[in-house]
Amino acid sequence: MSDNPVGSPMNQDLANRDSQVDLEKRNFLLATSAVGALGAAAVAVPFVKSMTPSERAKAAGAPVEVDISKIEPGTMLTAEWRGQPVWIINRTDEMTAELAKHNDQLSDPACEVTSQQPNYCKNANRSIKPNVAVIVGICTHLGCSPTAKLQANGDMGESWTGGFFCPCHGSKFDLAGRVFKGSPAPINLVVPPHKYLADNTLLIGVDTEEKA
Ligand code: FES
Structure with a gap:
C-alpha cells in the first residue's frame, strides 16, 4: 500500500x-x-x-520609359517590360521598303490576328513610326526568345531579308515580327502597347491615344 x-x-x-x-x-x-x-x-x-521605388514599380508591371536616340540605323536595343524582352529596332529605309515585298511568304501579312498588335500598329510596318519597330521578343510557338538576324543574307541564306530566327524549333519572323509560313509559330510576334512621350522617348506599356 x-x-x-x-x-x-x-x-x-x-x-x-x-x-x-x-x-x-x-x-x-x-x-x-x-x-x-x-x-x-x-x-x-x-x-x-x-529595391528602389522604380524597381518595385517595374516588377509590378509599370510602364517603362526608353531613350531610343542612341539606336543606330540598322541596329536594335532590348528593353525589359513585365519581365519580357522588348526589341526596339531602328530599321533603315531599305529594311522598311523590304517589308512590303514578301507578304506572300507570311502567314498573316496584314495582321488580321488582332490580339497581336494594337490598332494603331495594324499597318504595313506594324509600327507608329515607319522605321521604329517595337516587338515583344518571345516566340509565339513555345515561348523561346528568337535571335536577331537583322541583316539580309549572312548565315541565314541568300533569300533572307532580315528578321529574327527562333533557335528552339526554327520559326522565322521578319523585321516587323510577322511570322513566315512554314514556321511552327502560328501567329505574329506581339507588338506591346506603347506611345511616344517625345521624338526619341518611348513609353512601353501605355497605349497611344487613338483619335475618335
Ligand atoms: S519556341 Fe520558337 S519555334 Fe518553338
Whole structure:
C-alpha cells in the first residue's frame, strides 16, 4: 500500500508544482517563437527596402520609359517590360521598303490576328513610326526568345531579308515580327502597347491615344 494515497495533501502539492512548471514552459515557448517571428520580419524588411521605388514599380508591371536616340540605323536595343524582352529596332529605309515585298511568304501579312498588335500598329510596318519597330521578343510557338538576324543574307541564306530566327524549333519572323509560313509559330510576334512621350522617348506599356 502506498505511503501517499491519491488525493493526499502531498500528492496535491506535487500536482500543483507540475502545472506551475507546465505554465512556465508554455510561456517560454511562446516568448521564443515571438522572437523568432520578429527576427524573420527584421530580415525581410531590408530585402524589400533594398529595391528602389522604380524597381518595385517595374516588377509590378509599370510602364517603362526608353531613350531610343542612341539606336543606330540598322541596329536594335532590348528593353525589359513585365519581365519580357522588348526589341526596339531602328530599321533603315531599305529594311522598311523590304517589308512590303514578301507578304506572300507570311502567314498573316496584314495582321488580321488582332490580339497581336494594337490598332494603331495594324499597318504595313506594324509600327507608329515607319522605321521604329517595337516587338515583344518571345516566340509565339513555345515561348523561346528568337535571335536577331537583322541583316539580309549572312548565315541565314541568300533569300533572307532580315528578321529574327527562333533557335528552339526554327520559326522565322521578319523585321516587323510577322511570322513566315512554314514556321511552327502560328501567329505574329506581339507588338506591346506603347506611345511616344517625345521624338526619341518611348513609353512601353501605355497605349497611344487613338483619335475618335
Ligand atoms: S519556341 Fe520558337 S519555334 Fe518553338
